[in-house]
Amino acid sequence: MTQHTFRAEPFALPFDLKTTALVMIDMQRDFVEPGGFGEALGNDVSLVRTAIEPCKKVLKAARDHKMLVIHTREGHRADLTDCPPAKLTRGGQTFIGTKGPMGRILVRGEDGHDIIPELYPIAGEPIIDKPGKGAFYQTDLHLILQNHGIKTLIVCGVTTEVCVNTTVREANDRGYECIIPQDCVGSYFPEFQKYALEMIKAQGAIFGWVSDANAIVEGLKG
Ligand code: TIU
DSSP states (O other): EEEEEOOOOOSSSSGGGGGEEEEEEEHHHHHSSHHHHHHTTTOOOGGTTTGGGHHHHHHHHHHHHHHHHEEEEEETTTOOOTOOHHTTTTTSSTTSSSSSTTEEETTTTSSGGGOOOOOOTTTTTTTTESSSSSSSSSHHHHHHHTTTTTOOEEEEEEEEIIHHHHHHHHHHHHTTTEEEEGGEEESSSHHHHHHHHHHHHHHHSSSSSEOOOHHHHHHHHH
């Protein structure tokens, strides 16, 4: 077993390259590009685009080290039967399933639902389609991670306080150690970005560790 360490807060996190996976949360056009779900909810998507370049760095390092890389996408079946009625009307009106410039919003198979070209999955990288905010809810993510003997998750993506935080909490309860590079996650709300990250690392890493893209790349090099 090769023991490496990530520089992180509230303290350094030891990990083994073989039992560490990268999880890219919902880097979809619907959240990161104009005309999608994020913008329909009244948000300025340019705020989350800052995560793209740092995510590219971490994704390249993970691929160079032959790590397990998993991508997630939030979205629903075309008939919306897997979308809770209460979720349909979030945002004050119905957006999910309606037609936008990138196709039907948050519907699987539509252009807006797909992952942005900058971070597009390559062969061998599982894609998890999830109906909720958490990547473990109603998906086979836990099964895939267990089958690969994964213990540590590097979690990137959008948005910090919604799908990233929900997934980190779900992972933490399942026994995974999560590290979040702060420049690789994005929020439409600067204050939520700050506090969502503080919540993760508070109380001695109650949910996980906070780091940055450079520290992840260095840590993976060993
Ligand atoms: N609205 C918002 O901030 N996020 C979401 O609805 N989903 C994700 O975070 N992926």
